[in-house]
Amino acid sequence: MGRKITVATSTLNQWVLDFDGNLERILESILEAKEIGATYRTGPELEICGYSCEDHFYESDTLLHSWEVLLELLTAPLCENMLIDVGMPVMHKNVVYNCRVVFLNQKILLIRPKLVMCDDGNYRETRWFTGWKKLRQIEDFHLPRMIAEVTRQTTVPFGDAVISTRDTCIGYEICEELWSPYSTHIDQSLDGVEIIINSSGSHTELRKAYIVRDLVKSATYKCGGCYIFSNMRGCDGQRVYYNGGSCIALNGHILTHAKQFALQDVEVTTATIDLEDIRSYRNSKRSFAILGASSPNYPRVVIDFSLSPEHDTTLPTAVPIDWVYLSPEEEIMQGPACWLWDYLRRSGQGGFFLPLSGGVDSSSSALIVYSMCRMVVESVQKGDSKVLSDVRRILGDGEYTPSNPNELCNRILVTCYMGTENSSKETKKRAASLAAAIGSYHMYITIDKAVTTVLEIFSSVTGLFPRFASKGGCARQNLALQNIQARLRMVLSYLFAQLMLWARKRPGGLLVLGSANVDEALRGYMTKYDCSSADINPIGGISKTDLRMFLNYVKDKLNMAIIGDIVTAAPTAELEPLKDGALAQTDEEDMGMTYAELSVFGKLRKQERCGPYSMFCKLVNTWSGVYTPDEVAEKVKHFFRCYAINRHKMTVLTPSYHAEGYSPDDNRFDLRPFLYKANWSWQFRAIDKQLNYQASVKKSSSRQLNKKIDSIRIRTAVHV
Template identity: 30%
Template sequence: MKLVRVGAAILNQTPLDWDGNKRRISGAIAAARQQGVTILCLPELCITGYGCEDAFHAVGTQQYALQVLGELLPETHGMIVSLGVPLLYGSGLYNTCCLAADGKLLGFVGKQNLAGEGIHYEPRWFKPWPSDKQVTTHVMGRNIPLGDLIFECGGVRLGFEICEDAWVAERPGGNLAQRGVDLILNPSASHFAFGKHEVRKRFVTEGSRAFNVGYLYANLLGNESGRAIYDGDAMIAAAGKLIATGSRFSYADWQVTSAVLDVDAIRMSRARLASFRPEIMDEDRGSIRCDFSFPTLEPERAAPMEVSWESSLRLKEEEFTRAVSLALFDYLRKSRSRGFVVSLSGGADSTAVSLLVASSVALAIADIGREAFLQKLSYISGLGDAKGTSDKDTKGIVRQLLTCAYQSTRNSGPVTRNAARTVAEALGAEYLELDVDALVQGYINVVSGELGRPLDWQTDDIALQNIQARVRSPSVWMLANIKGALLLSTSNRSEAAVGYATMDGDTSGGLSPIAGIDKNFIRHWLRWFEKEGPLGNDSYLGGPLPALVVVNEQAPTAELRPAASKQTDEDDLMPYDLLDAIERAAIRDKMSPIDIWRVMQVEFPQHSGRQLGAWVERFFRLWCRNQWKRERYAPSFHLDDENLDPKTWCRFPILSGGYERELSELRKLIDRTNSTDE
C-alpha cells in the first residue's frame, strides 16, 4: 500500500495584506509539516486574498503576488503545496493555483468556471481558462507550464477543481479521473450561507466516490474583506466517505486538518469500475512530472468524527450566532477599531446586535484562549488589564469593548428602559442613559417657530417620529468617536425591505450586522437564546440567557409616538411572518403581486383576501419608494440568498414605475372575487 498524509488548511486572510497573508500561509505550512503532511491544499487566492475587487487589475497586485510566491517557495521543501494567485497571461488575468514541490514551482492551473452570480463577480476581473488547454508562461525568470494540468509527483497524480469548478454540472473532476488522477485538490473561497456546509459536504464526498479519488477541500476563514463571511470548511474524503473535517468558524489565523490516504486502494477502487474508461495516450497530455520521495507511513485508525454543535437540531441558530460573531470580531480588528457602540433601545434588534458583540468575545476566548484573544487586539491599550480566566473576566473584556446607550424621550416607557438596562448588565456592557428629549423639543420649537404653527401628531406624524430617531444619532456617533469605536446600526432586513427605518437615525453606523436577516428570525433567535443558547461554548453565554425574557415578552415597537397610541411595528406594517413571506416571494422568487396574493391566501388563511391584498400592495409600494435607503445602508454581512444589499446581491432601480399596472390588476381581481363571494 502507498500511504500519504494529506492536509487541508484554512486561512483567515485579508486582501492585499502581503506580509500578514504570507505569515499565515507560513504558519499553516509549518503546522502541516509538524503533523507530517506531505501534500497540503491551501485556499483559493490565498496570497492576495480573494476579495481584492478591482485591485486585481492593478499592476502592483500582480507584482507583489508573485514576489510573495517566490518568498514562500523555500518553505515547501519536503512538501507538495498548492498556493492560489492571480496570473496575467497575454491580455487575460486568470484565477490560478500553482503547485510547488520541494521548493520548486511546477506549474499553474487556471480556474475553468468563474463565479459570477450573487455576491461573486469574478468575470469582472478574470477570464475562464479553457478546458484541455496548456501553454507556457514566463515567471520568476523561468518558463512555467500554465493551464489544464495534472501533476505526477513521486508517482502520485494530482489535479485541481478550484471552488466553482466543483459546483457546475460538468465538473473538471470527470476529465481528471479519466487522466488517472489520484487526488483532487479544491482550493476554495466559498462564502457562508445557511445550510451551505451540507451542500459542500455532498459534492466533496460524491466527487471522491464518482471520480474514485482522494479529495481535499480547503476554504477561507472569517470576515475577509467586509461583507462575505467564510466558515473555514476543511474536508478530506475518499471512496465516497468523509475521512476528516475541521471545525468551522474558528478564531485562529489558520488550522490544518490532516488524514492518511491509501493511494493504491484509491487506484484499485477505480480499476474495479466497469464504467471507468481511462485515456490511453502515447504521450500524457498536460502532465507535469517531478521527483518526490514520500515518507514511509504505517496504517492508522481514522480519527472519530467529533460530535459538535453542528449536530444540533437548531443548526441555523447556531450558524447565525457563530458566523456573525466571527464576522464582528474580524471587522473590529481588521478595521483597527477599539470597540463597539450600540444605541440600545430595549427592543429586539439592538438587543440582538449587542448580544452578538458579547458572543464574539465569549466564543473567541473559548476557542483560542484569553492570551491569544488579547494578542489579536493588542493595538487596544489596556484591554484585559483585569487578570483572570473566569466568566467575570470575560464580562470585563466585554465591558471594555461594548458601550450601550439608552436614549430616552418623553415617549419612552419604563418597560424598554428596564429591558435595556437588564440586557446590558447581563452581557457585561458599559451602560449609559441619555435623555435626549430636550434636544427633540428644541428642533420641534425651532421648526414650528419658522413655520408659524405648532407641529402635532395629526398632521406631522412622520416628521415627529423621525426627529426622535435622528436626534439619537449624534450622541452615539460622539461616543464612538470618543472611544475610537465602531458604531453599529441595528436595522434588520425586514425593515430594509419596506423602509421602516429612519435614515440618519437608527440606520446610522459604520456596519449593519443584522441587515441581512429578517425580523421574524431575530425574534425567534432571541427566544432560542433565552431558553437554550449555543452549544459547546464554555463561557457565560454558552447556554440559555434568561435575562432576554425582558425583551422577548414585548411586542416590537419603535416607541416614537405618545404612549397612548400603543404603537407597534406590526400595526404600522403588517405581521412580520407575513411580511417576510411576501418579501421572499416578491424579491427572492420574483413573483407578481397577483401570484403572491394567491400564495398568501393559502399560507395565511386566517386573514381575509382583501386584507392580504392591502398588505401585498403596501409591501410593493414601500419596497419601490425605499430603494434609496437600501443604497445608503452601512455594509452588512451576507447570510443567505434573500439578501437585499444592492451592492452585492439585489439590484433594483431607485426610480421605477412602482408596479402600478400590476397593483391595479390585483385590486380588480380582489373586487371581482369579493363580489362573486357575496
C-alpha cells in the same frame, strides 16, 4: 511501493491586500502541515492577495505584490520537500486569470487557471477574471524575471493540466467548478486523477453549511478518489463571512473537517489515506472502469517526487466521521461574533457603541458582542497568543488578560438607552437588565431637550410647530416628529462613540453598531440616517423570526431570564406619545404586515425571483386557508408599494453581516433599481385581471353546480 499519503488543507483568515499578514499565515499553515507529516499542502482561493480585492485586481501592483509573495514562498526553507499550491491572480497574454500555482523545491510545476467563474449572489468574478477556455490544453507561461532567477526556469506550463507524481496523480478544481453542472473532477477522475484539490472562497448563509459536504461527498462517491476542499475564514474586508469548513473526503465519506466559525487565523486539517482504497473502489465500479478506458487524456506534468514514504505500512489511515452542523441559532451566535471580531481588530478602534432599546433587535446585537467576548476569553484560555495580542492592542493595555466575558464586555461594549417622553418604563428596565447581565458599560440619557431645541429652530423660521396625530397633527407632522427623534439618536451615538473612551481615559474611539434586521430593510421600515445608520450591523442580514429563535436559545444556554421578557414584548419604535402610560404604537401595525409575512415576501421577491403578479399567483394558493384572494392581492400590493417608495434607503444601508438569501442590500448582493414607479400600474392590473378571472370561474362553477343539483332534483322527482 508507497501507498499511504498524508495531505493537508488550510483554513486561513486572509485580508485583502495584507500581503505581510497573508504571507505569514500561509507560512504558518505550511509549518503546521509539515509538523503533522503532510507531504501536500493546499489553501484557500486567492490566498496571497485576498479573495475580495475586487477592482484592485485591475491594478498591476496587486499582480506584482502577489509574485513578490510567491518569491518569498519559493525561497523559504520551510517549503522544501513539500508539494504546495497557492492561489493568486496571474496575467497571461494580457488576460488576468484566477490561478493556483503549484511548486516544489523552488520549481514551479504548473499554473492552473480557473475554468468557471462565479457571477451570482455576492460574486462578480467575470468583472476581473476570465475563465480558461482551452480545456485539456497547456501553453508556455513566461515567468517574471525575479522568479526565473530563483527557479532557473524561463517558461512553465499554464493551463488545464494535472500533476503526475511517482505514486499518484493530482488534479485541480477552483471553487465554482465544484458547483458547476459540468464539474471537471469527473473527467479528471476518469483519466486516472486520484486526488482532487479545490481551493475556495465560499461564504456563509444560515442553514447552508451542508451544501459543501454534499457536493464533496457526491464527487467522491460517484468517481471515487480523495477530494481536498480548502476554504477561507473571516470577513476579508467584506460584508460576507467566509465560513471555513475545509474538509477531506474519500470514496464518498468525509474523513475530517475544519470548524465553521473560530477566531483562529490558521487552522490546518490533515488526513492520511491509502491510495489502494481509491483504486479498488474505482475498479469495483464497472461503469467507471468502462468510461475511464475511453476517457480523453489530460496533459500531465510528470515530477520525480513521491507523496508517500517508502515504508508506510504502520501509518494509521483516517476513518469516516459524521459532520454535525451548527443549528441556525448557533450560527447566529458564532458567525456575526467572529465577523465583529475581525472588523474590530482590523479597524484600529477600541470597541463598540450600541443604542440599546430593550427590544429584540438591539438586544440581539448586544448578545452577539457578548458572544464575541465569550469566544475571545475561551481562545485566550486555550493559549491563542494572537487573540491575546489583539485584545491588548484594542484596549491599549499591554498587560491585560481577560478573565471572564462580562469583564471584557465592560471594556469592549458601551450601551446607551436614549429615552424620550415617548419611551416606556418597561423598555428602559429591559435594557438596563440585559446590560447588567452581559456586563456592558451602560448609560441612560434623555434626549427630549435636544428634540425640543431642533423643533424650536424650525418654528422660529416658519412660525409653525408640528404636532403628533394623536394631538391633532397631520400624517406628515406625525412622521416628521418620529424621524427627528430617530435621527438625533444617530447623531448622539456618534458623539458618544467618539468621546466615551476619552471620558474613560482610554485611547481611540468606538464603532457604532446598527440593529435593523433584514425584514425591516426589505420593507423600508426605518428612518433614513436614524440609529439604524451605523458603522456595521451584525444582524442586518437576519430575519426577526430567526432573531427571536436566537434569543430563546441564548436565554436557555446562558440562563438569562431577562431575555424572555424581551422576546415576548411587542416590537415597537416608541416614537409616538404613550396612551395612559402604555404603548400606542407597534411595529407590525405600523408596517401593515407581520414579520413572518415579510420573510415570505422577501424570499419570493429575491430567491424565487417573483414580481407582483407572480407573487400573487403563488400566495393565493399558499395562503388560501388564511386569506381570501382579494386579501392576498391587497397584501402583495401593499408590500410592493412600500418596497418601491423605500428602496432608496438600501443605497445607504449600514454594511451588514450577510446571513440571509433574500437580503435587500443593493451595495453588493441585490442589484435592483432604487427608483420605481410606486403604483406598479401594469403589474397591479395583471393581478386585478387574475382576480376577476378567478371570480368569474368561481361564479361559473357555482352556476354549473346549481344546474347539476336542479337536474338531480328533477330526476329524483320523476323517479318518485
